[in-house]
Amino acid sequence: MLIIHTALHGEARALINHFSLKRQHDMNAFACFRADNIFLIESGIGKTNTASAIGWACGMLNVSSPVMLNIGMAGHTACSIGECYIANRIEDHATQHRYYPPQLVDTPLGSDCLLTLDRPTENYPEKCMVDMEASAFMQAAIRFTTIELCQSIKVISDNTLKPAGRMKDSEVESLLAPHTEAVTGLASDLGQYRAELMDNTGATFSQLTQQWHFTKYQQQQLARLLQRHQALQPDEELIDTIPAWIDSGKAFMRWLDGHLNNLPVRL
Amino acid sequence: MFSTIYVEEAVCDHPRTRKILQHFRGRTVIECRHYGELLNLKAQNFRLQKKQPALILAEKQGKKILPAPAGYHIGARHNYYFSHMLNCIYDCRYCFLQGMYQSACSVLFVNYEDFIHHIRQQALSHHDEAVHFFSGYDGDSLALEPLSLFAETFINDLRNISNIWLELRTKSTQVRSLLALEPWPQCIVAFSFTPEDISKALEHGVPAIQQRLNAIDKLQQRGWPIGLRLDPLIDIEDFEQQYRGLLQQLFSVINIDNIHSISFGAFRMPENFYNRMTGLYPKERLFAFNMERHDGIVSYGESREQDMRNTMREMLLEYVRPSILFPCVA
Ligand code: SF4
Numbered sequence: 001m002l003i004i005h006t007a008l009h010g011e012a013r014a015l016i017n018h019f020s021l022k023r024q025h026d027m028n029a030f031a032c033f034r035a036d037n038i039f040l041i042e043s044g045i046g047k048t049n050t051a052s053a054i055g056w057a058c059g060m061l062n063v064s065s066p067v068m069l070n071i072g073m074a075g076h077t078a079c080s081i082g083e084c085y086i087a088n089r090i091e092d093h094a095t096q097h098r099y100y101p102p103q104l105v106d107t108p109l110g111s112d113c114l115l116t117l118d119r120p121t122e123n124y125p126e127k128c129m130v131d132m133e134a135s136a137f138m139q140a141a142i143r144f145t146t147i148e149l150c151q152s153i154k155v156i157s158d159n160t161l162k163p164a165g166r167m168k169d170s171e172v173e174s175l176l177a178p179h180t181e182a183v184t185g186l187a188s189d190l191g192q193y194r195a196e197l198m199d200n201t202g203a204t205f206s207q208l209t210q211q212w213h214f215t216k217y218q219q220q221q222l223a224r225l226l227q228r229h230q231a232l233q234p235d236e237e238l239i240d241t242i243p244a245w246i247d248s249g250k251a252f253m254r255w256l257d258g259h260l261n262n263l264p265v266r267l
Numbered sequence: 268m269f270s271t272i273y274v275e276e277a278v279c280d281h282p283r284t285r286k287i288l289q290h291f292r293g294r295t296v297i298e299c300r301h302y303g304e305l306l307n308l309k310a311q312n313f314r315l316q317k318k319q320p321a322l323i324l325a326e327k328q329g330k331k332i333l334p335a336p337a338g339y340h341i342g343a344r345h346n347y348y349f350s351h352m353l354n355c356i357y358d359c360r361y362c363f364l365q366g367m368y369q370s371a372c373s374v375l376f377v378n379y380e381d382f383i384h385h386i387r388q389q390a391l392s393h394h395d396e397a398v399h400f401f402s403g404y405d406g407d408s409l410a411l412e413p414l415s416l417f418a419e420t421f422i423n424d425l426r427n428i429s430n431i432w433l434e435l436r437t438k439s440t441q442v443r444s445l446l447a448l449e450p451w452p453q454c455i456v457a458f459s460f461t462p463e464d465i466s467k468a469l470e471h472g473v474p475a476i477q478q479r480l481n482a483i484d485k486l487q488q489r490g491w492p493i494g495l496r497l498d499p500l501i502d503i504e505d506f507e508q509q510y511r512g513l514l515q516q517l518f519s520v521i522n523i524d525n526i527h528s529i530s531f532g533a534f535r536m537p538e539n540f541y542n543r544m545t546g547l548y549p550k551e552r553l554f555a556f557n558m559e560r561h562d563g564i565v566s567y568g569e570s571r572e573q574d575m576r577n578t579m580r581e582m583l584l585e586y587v588r589p590s591i592l593f594p595c596v597a
Contacts (some may be wrong), residue, residue, distance in 0.1 A: 001580065088271070088295060089297050098299070100297065100299065102271070102316055102319070103270060103271050103295065103321075104270075104316070104318055104319040113297070142310035144312070146311055146312040147308060147310050147311055147312075148316060149311055149315075166515070196314070197314075224545075227549040228554075228555040230550055231551060231552050232548045232555045259557075261556075261557040265501065265503045265504050267464065267465060267552050267553060
């Protein structure tokens with residue numbers, strides 16, 4: 001699952017077109033768009049809007065370790081309008097708290113530091129981008145996923161020669177549109193990392209918990225037993241090997257534990 | 268080796284930082300306030316970070332040396348360890364670092380002179396008694412030597428203190444700087460080994476046994492004392508056969524007269540570390556076999572450990588004298 005956050009509708013528009021996302025009319029708290037495993041939420045400008053949107057989306061979607069991207073505009077003292085960067089350090093100007101999203105993916109995009117401000121500015125700090133959302137995005141996002149899967153991508157929309165001003169949606173969209181391919185590549189690589197973290201014993205777990213009763217604690221034990229089984233007997237279809245005499249969850253766990261403990265230790 | 272380099276603001280202008288950064292021209296260098304900002308974040312994944320590890324150049328503050336864990340020694344009464352590095356470029360699946368740190372970033376402390384000062388002070392406080400200082404507890408001692416020059420610097424600065432013994436623990440083959448130095452009889456270059464099959468299955472990125480043996484051969488010919496660390500012993504179906512094969516391989520190259528010490532101890536782990544490692548690698552076979560949990564430690568169990576140590580000791584005694592054997596029970 002990929003969750004994309006934008007502040008402005010112009011930013012969203014470039015991605016809605018690129019990913020063929022459909023407006024979710026039953027969701028009123030924020031403007032949301034979706035296609036298969038991609039969910040886009042448009043929060044409005046600023047940290048509070050961003051944190052609320054991320055919390056709301058992640059709570060509602062309830063997926064484990066999603067890939068999360070904050071995509072938007074940023075200012076910079078010297079970079080040219082239209083250049084696109086991944087933030088390698090995000091600092092909240094008000095709290096001075098910093099996040100360092102690990103740069104694990106090879107991407108054609110450059111990387112730069114990013115400072116998140118509470119208000120727009122024309123006094124650009126030296127050597128970093130400025131925006132109004134990224135620190136709140138990171139703070140909220142890492143409650144729901146691991147920081148490697150959270151990234152902030154910024155297109156330079158203003159600089160000392162062309163200070164920030166009101167931009168039309170179409171202008172924002174055209175700044176972001178040339179970079180949507182790079183965004184897709186990044187999202188896809190992060191998606192592969194995410195897949196490595198996923199547990200694929202879920203179907204067997206569901207089957208067993210429907211068949212027998214397991215307490216919450218037993219469910220944790222069962223999940224670990226299934227992982228052990230998968231590690232040691234990856235080719236064995238567990239459900240087919242359960243002896244007929246097993247009549248409860250507890251008996252099943254005792255049997256599987258014994259079965260695994262008796263296997264010869266081969267790495 | 269490292270795609271991203273972080274540098275603490277306090278050591279940006281440190282001469283060692285500048286020298287190390289010369290190895291990484293063109294890489295992204297990001298300033299941070301303190302390495303803990305990166306290392307201590309909860310919501311991060313050691314396993315994912317191992318794919319593209321980052322390096323942090325930092326300053327070690329506070330205590331530089333600590334007493335070695337009880338039961339860990341190679342013949343001296345006074346034993347300390349120090350960590351000029353946190354984390355490792357290798358990726359051994361049994362390594363406790365995976366359980367100890369949230370992040371896989373390697374931290375290199377560049378203020379070597381502070382470590383050296385504390386080591387000297389500690390040695391002096393024990394007057395003429397031998398004091399052993401172990402390096403390589405929180406990362407491989409030599410793996411980064413070409414860029415860190417750690418061993419070269421420490422050896423040159425410590426070799427004139429008569430009661431200091433230094434152990435450099437490693438699985439690497441980066442011995443060029445040692446070969447260029449005059450051998451120091453009180454510096455033990457201690458290589459860790461597991462049998463070939465185990466190494467291939469669990470020691471990701473580690474040089475092959477034969478490559479390490481080639482490095483040992485060069486060192487012993489120069490006159491450096493060699494240590495062997497058969498630690499951790501991993502329990503497998505054909506344990507005795509596997510380890511017998513390893514010993515044959517090792518002693519076909521290593522001259523026993525050059526061996527300072529051999530230590531060996533079974534795989535065991537604090538339970539909280541073990542749980543975290545299992546969470547990172549739920550499909551890892553090493554963690555899928557039955558282990559005992561007792562007093563917060565996960566192990567093969569007292570009696571199996573004892574068997575493994577006894578078997579190892581007997582096999583080793585076919586090659587070496589008992590006085591250089593140090594079973595590790597810590
Ligand atoms: S070489 Fe040592 S420190 Fe490095 S990963 Fe392996 S066990 Fe850990």
